[in-house]
Amino acid sequence: MEQAKSNMSMRKVHTGISGLDKMLQGGLIEGRPYLIIGGPGAGKSILTMQFLMVSVNRGENALYVTLEEPYNEIRQNMANFGWDTSKVRILDLSPEGRVADVENANLDYLTTELEAEMSSVKHKRVAFDSTTTLRLLDDSTFKARRRILSIMKLLANSNCTSLLICETDTKEQPMESFLARGVIKLYTAMVSGEKVRAIGIEKMRGTSFDEHLRPFSITSTGIQVAADEIAFESFD
Numbered sequence: 001m002e003q004a005k006s007n008m009s010m011r012k013v014h015t016g017i018s019g020l021d022k023m024l025q026g027g028l029i030e031g032r033p034y035l036i037i038g039g040p041g042a043g044k045s046i047l048t049m050q051f052l053m054v055s056v057n058r059g060e061n062a063l064y065v066t067l068e069e070p071y072n073e074i075r076q077n078m079a080n081f082g083w084d085t086s087k088v089r090i091l092d093l094s095p096e097g098r099v100a101d102v103e104n105a106n107l108d109y110l111t112t113e114l115e116a117e118m119s120s121v122k123h124k125r126v127a128f129d130s131t132t133t134l135r136l137l138d139d140s141t142f143k144a145r146r147r148i149l150s151i152m153k154l155l156a157n158s159n160c161t162s163l164l165i166c167e168t169d170t171k172e173q174p175m176e177s178f179l180a181r182g183v184i185k186l187y188t189a190m191v192s193g194e195k196v197r198a199i200g201i202e203k204m205r206g207t208s209f210d211e212h213l214r215p216f217s218i219t220s221t222g223i224q225v226a227a228d229e230i231a232f233e234s235f236d
Ligand SMILES: Nc1ncnc2c1ncn2[C@@H]1O[C@H](COP(=O)(O)OP(=O)(O)OP(=O)(O)O)[C@@H](O)[C@H]1O
Pocket: 038, 039, 040, 041, 042, 043, 044, 045, 046, 047, 080, 081, 167, 218, 219, 220
C-alpha cells in the first residue's frame, strides 16, 4: 500500500514525485485541497498531471478540470512524458469545450458541472486548472473568493485530494493561498542564459515540512525534485 499513516487520523498520499514527497515528509495529507502556484511555463500542469497519474495507474479515478487549455492539447503535451492520460477524466469547462457563451453565462454552471461529476464518479484525485481563470470570469473578488472556497469545500467533502493551479508571477500572496490547506510554489529564473527551476513549500497545515527551496527539472519522464540539494540561485 502506497499510503503511509502519519498519525491516527491523517494519511499521506504520494505525489508521484519522490523528491517532493521527501520535502513533504511522506506526501500530502489525504482528502484536502492544495494550491500549486507558479508563473507561465513553471511546470504546474505537468506536476498536477503527474500527481493524477499515480491514481489512474492504480486503477483509481482521477479528474483534470480545465478552464482554459483545450483537453486535446493537454493530452498531447503529457504524452511527451510517456503518460497515457486516457484514463484521466477531463472536465473541459474551457470556452472551446462549451457551446454556451461563457462571458455571458451564469458562472454557476462551473460548480454545477463539477458537482455533477463528483457525485457520479468517485474521484480520488482532482486537478483544477486554474483558479486564476475563475477569478477573471467572476465580476468581483468577493464572488470569486466564495466560488473558490465552495469548490475547495466540494472537493474536500468528496474526500479527494486536489491540486488547484494558480498562475502568478508576483510575490504577492493570492487569496487562494489563504484558503488552501497547503501551498507549493514553482519558481523559475534565468542564470547565465539558462532557465533554472526550484520548488518550495509555502505552507502545509497539519504537518512539518522541508522549508528549503529545492532545485527541480522537467525530464523526459516528468518532474524530478533534487530534495537533497539546495537551490542557490535567487528566485523572486
Ligand atoms: N518534454 C519536455 N521535456 C522537458 N521540458 C518540458 C517538456 N515539455 C514541456 N517542458 C517544459 O515545461 C514547460 C511547460 O510546463 P507546464 O505546461 O506544466 O507549465 P504551466 O506552469 O502549466 O504553464 P502555463 O501557466 O502556461 O499553463 C515548458 O515551458 C517547458 O519548459
